[in-house]
Amino acid sequence: MKSVCFFNNKGGVGKTTLLCNLGSFLSKKHGMSVLVLDADPQCNASAYLLEETQLEAILRDGEHKSLDSFYEPIRKGQGYPQELPTIVTSVRFGVDLIVGDPKLSIREDLLATDWAATRNGEPRGFQTTFAIKYLLSRLNNYDLVFIDMGPSLGALNRSVLLGADSFIMPLSVDIFSLMAIDNILKSFTSWKVSLTDAIRKHAETEGENFTIKDHPVGWELEFIGYVMQQYKAKVVSGERVPVAAFERIINEQTNELRQMCEFFNCDYESAKIGEVPTLSSVVPLSQQAHAPIFDLGAKDGIVGSQYTRVSEATHFFGNIAERFLRRISK
Numbered sequence: 364m365k366s367v368c369f370f371n372n373k374g375g376v377g378k379t380t381l382l383c384n385l386g387s388f389l390s391k392k393h394g395m396s397v398l399v400l401d402a403d404p405q406c407n408a409s410a411y412l413l414e415e416t417q418l419e420a421i422l423r424d425g426e427h428k429s430l431d432s433f434y435e436p437i438r439k440g441q442g443y444p445q446e447l448p449t450i451v452t453s454v455r456f457g458v459d460l461i462v463g464d465p466k467l468s469i470r471e472d473l474l475a476t477d478w479a480a481t482r483n484g485e486p487r488g489f490q491t492t493f494a495i496k497y498l499l500s501r502l503n504n505y506d507l508v509f510i511d512m513g514p515s516l517g518a519l520n521r522s523v524l525l526g527a528d529s530f531i532m533p534l535s536v537d538i539f540s541l542m543a544i545d546n547i548l549k550s551f552t553s554w555k556v557s558l559t560d561a562i563r564k565h566a567e568t569e570g571e572n573f574t575i576k577d578h579p580v581g582w583e584l585e586f587i588g589y590v591m592q593q594y595k596a597k598v599v600s601g602e603r604v605p606v607a608a609f610e611r612i613i614n615e616q617t618n619e620l621r622q623m624c625e626f627f628n629c630d631y632e633s634a635k636i637g638e639v640p641t642l643s644s645v646v647p648l649s650q651q652a653h654a655p656i657f658d659l660g661a662k663d664g665i666v667g668s669q670y671t672r673v674s675e676a677t678h679f680f681g682n683i684a685e686r687f688l689r690r691i692s693k
Contacts (some may be wrong), residue, residue, distance in 0.1 A: 402510050456655055531636065533590070585629070588690055589635060
């Protein structure tokens with residue numbers, strides 16, 4: 364099983380749309396078993412993948428075990444729970460889902476406090492910080508676990524990223540995305556240094572490394588690459604060329620993405636997973652139908668030129684899927 368976070372320190376870059384549609388494409392077109400873990404307290408992936416009545420019924424069900432409830436025995440010092448969060452199925456997308464929970468944002472305090480304990484080498488801190496890693500270690504019946512996240516660099520997302528195998532960064536060409544890359548690099552550098560020191564302290568104090576299922580924890584996160592939202596461009600000799608307002612940002616983004624690849628020791632030239640064009644005419648229909656864009660039809664309200672957009676979506680999600688699979692197989 365490979366676990367993949369979809370993460371950026373900036374919102375509005377199409378993260379959830381990319382995650383859900385790529386996951387569905389890999390399931391429907393490549394026959395892979397995919398689980399979506401909604402670790403964003405805003406629960407956008409859950410609202411996209413499930414119909415409103417189904418989602419409401421799940422959230423009101425007293426038997427439903429949320430990701431938030433997974434942390435409760437850890438908070439009480441009882442260790443990791445035996446029971447997994449409830450897993451449901453999105454029929455139209457063809458993926459399974461651990462539904463998000465707005466209460467998950469409250470766990471920021473627990474995770475922040477126990478990160479301080481982690482940095483001191485304390486076992487309790489490690490247990491809390493690596494709760495997501497433990498959960499993922501029990502989901503090996505899937506080929507892929509895609510994790511949706513909010514745009515923050517807070518304690519919750521740090522725990523998710525430390526627990527996952529890899530991440531993809533959806534991007535847009537704007538100054539805020541540019542600043543986000545810099546923020547991410549600075550945070551990752553700090554986290555890696557702190558974790559390395561914490562592991563040393565834990566080993567010195569406890570006489571052994573902290574392990575999840577007999578596997579010592581450590582900085583294992585990999586950078587799969589980035590997916591760019593299509594920017595405004597003019598056509599010169601049949602090729603799209605960015606307008607002047609975007610050229611400087613693109614050049615600076617290129618430099619920062621090269622630094623990201625250097626940090627993760629990966630190849631920059633193959634880090635671009637794909638480019639997603641503007642899909643403003645079909646994304647709302649996809650959200651309303653709770654169905655992948657490439658699977659929309661007349662019953663979902665598709666008319667006229669929108670069929671072209673659906674066909675284009677099949678093409679570019681197919682290309683992204685192929686590049687994604689090549690990257691994670693390395």
